[in-house]
């Protein structure tokens with residue numbers, strides 16, 4: 001597809017002004033359903049980052065001193081504007097990411113929910129205290145903002161993941177630099193266009209487009225106090241190590257390989273409908289997507305047959321078109337990577353029962369499509385059984401007992417989310433208690449905690465202590481100051 005010369009190069013938002021980057025390299029942003037280039041992301045330089053951090057640092061003292069209720073009001077305005085622009089934002093997400101418009105709407109709804117929870121800062125940021133801890137001595141604990149913080153986000157939720165962080169950071173009195181994924185910068189730009197209208201002082205919120213150089217710069221920058229990262233495990237681990245080494249508070253969310261267990265006593269009709277959405281929703285590009293289906297005992301045959309039937313019936317196409325149930329993956333490179341995994345699965349001896357490699361979509365010849373794919377007889381040492389594919393590929397691994405299913409999950413280094421489908425409370429309890437993953441669904445396909453609960457995995461899916469949104473966000477973005485007072 002020829003690149004139009006008029007394709008817009010995006011700007012950064014620094015110190016309250018849209019500013020051209022000093023970049024000399026650019027990344028093409030695609031509409032994945034059409035394969036067209038729709039914008040160019042500048043790979044900003046460390047000098048751009050320095051400018052943004054300096055602006056955020058200048059803004060911090062006054063923002064910290066701004067009453068918390070005034071800071072929260074800015075987030076109320078933001079939530080209101082997001083509602084007004086809901087559909088436009090959802091369309092932007094689909095246009096640059098590819099997911100269906102319904103999925104984009106769901107993600108924008110969750111994004112707004114994060115802003116709503118952050119509006120509770122006057123209550124949720126409160127400390128605590130105790131009088132008379134000794135004669136005439138009282139003690140109070142207050143939460144204070146940290147300073148300049150940064151958030152680095154992945155491609156798969158272009159509007160939602162930046163808002164896992166920004167509203168909480170800002171409502172608690174910090175100033176922030178956000179670096180969105182270079183593959184999906186348009187939703188972040190729209191968020192900042194709305195933030196611009198919220199009466200937030202210049203420098204409180206800053207947007208720096210870029211890639212690795214900015215990420216490494218954020219980790220090393222002496223002016224940044226805390227880093228939130230979401231992305232693949234190798235990068236999450238590297239960011240955690242580098243930024244903690246530089247003395248920062250860090251939460252780094254990594255990749256996933258999510259196990260979905262189905263027991264013989266499950267309601268198969270309802271379960272498979274939900275499981276299909278878990279594996280193929282968002283074309284498998286969710287960190288909570290089902291990846292390995294684990295039927296226990298007699299559940300195997302029926303689970304496989306129903307999953308294949310249900311996956312085959314999914315309409316693949318442009319996420320903006322009516323009736324489409326699965327959009328493209330993010331890029332041509334990623335499509336080829338997913339197909340290579342399918343080739344490798346066949347080579348390693350897994351049984352391919354539904355092949356999505358040759359899917360074609362009318363009028364979208366250049367789109368980055370892979371059809372729903374199902375493998376049976378997948379073992380944990382095969383690449384498709386072990387690695388995160390991040391595409392619409394389900395691997396089935398049948399086991400004899402619930403204990404075997406739990407052992408399979410426990411043996412995997414990732415531990416983001418997991419689900420069980422059963423009508424047995426005992427089995428569900430046993431499973432949830434022993435799950436290594438820290439987001440567990442019982443008859444739920446995508447165990448995504450809402451914005452007032454903590455979000456984040458364990459083992460190689462999460463590096464850090466405090467998780468995302470919910471009460472943890474208020475902890476992450478503040479330090480506890482203890483004052484001990486005596487008046488004689």
Ligand code: NAD
Pocket residue numbers: 152153154155156179180181182210211212213215216230231232233235236253254255256286287388390416456457461
């Ligand atoms: P990614 O790791 O490639 O990129 C994430 C961010 O890191 C981007 O902003 C990117 O610019 C930057 N980056 C990429 N490579 C880098 C490098 N070598 N050094 C420094 N920075 C680098 O991830 P992605 O492909 O954008 O997103 C998909 C991944 O994110 C999947 O693994 C998925 O499971 C994970 N994810 C996890 C969660 C979670 O909650 N655990 C949520 C969403 C996505």
